[in-house]
Amino acid sequence: MRNVQIPYDLFVALVEYHLGYDDEYEDEIRQGLEQKLDALMRHELYAKYKTAPSVEEREQARQEYLDRRGVFPDFRW
Template sequence: MKKVQIDYELFRKLIFYHLGSDDQYEEDIRNGLEEKLDALVRHELYTKYKTAPSEEEQEKARQEYLDKRGVSASYRW
């Protein structure tokens, strides 16, 4: 089973939210988890790009990765 690390501050907010039913952290938690999910997706695409069996699949994964990173087409090779 894979493990995911999260920022200490996000972890602390999750604990306060769930144990203390404190809603003031809800937006911070949502944003932190969305950022983490985006990072996981980018990592997965990068890994797919580096390990793709064919050049066509490798290029497709590279383009998807660059799209997720927000790299404009003019900066790509």
């Protein structure tokens, strides 16, 4: 099982939301978890780009990574 680190503020919002102390954190939690998921996906694509067995798979992972990072096609090599 892998561990995932999250910002302290997101952790506190999750705890308070799930323990029923405060329901105002729903949007903040959703945004924080989406950001974390995007970061995890970018990391997985970068790792695949560096370790893929074939050139085609590496290039596909590189293009997906650059798309997720928001790098314009004009700035790519």
